[in-house]
Amino acid sequence: HKWRRCQLVPWSVRQDSPGAQEGCGPGRQARAITCRKQDGGQAGIHECLWYAGPVPALTQPCQIPCQDDCQFTSWSKFSSCNG
Numbered sequence: 789h790k791w792r793r794c795q796l797v798p799w800s801v802r803q804d805s806p807g808a809q810e811g812c813g814p815g816r817q818a819r820a821i822t823c824r825k826q827d828g829g830q831a832g833i834h835e836c837l838w839y840a841g842p843v844p845a846l847t848q849p850c851q852i853p854c855q856d857d858c859q860f861t862s863w864s865k866f867s868s869c870n871g
Contacts, residue, residue: 789820794850812854818847
């Protein structure tokens with residue numbers, strides 16, 4: 789299934805101490821996994837693990853951008869030398 793929206797990891801979890809409420813920074817997102825047979829019917833988890841291999845990742849890290857986040861553009865050419 790598609791990845792769900794990124795959920796912010798609370799500051800207290802990241803730093804093991806209370807902090808100001810944040811609305812941006814590192815987070816995690818999750819997705820559901822459904823195992824289906826070739827004909828589209830639902831397959832049991834044991835069947836899936838036997839034929840399809842290990843279960844893919846159910847969570848992954850993500851980033852919620854901060855309002856002040858910025859990045860450099862590609863560099864322009866240097867101006868002519870003024871002596």
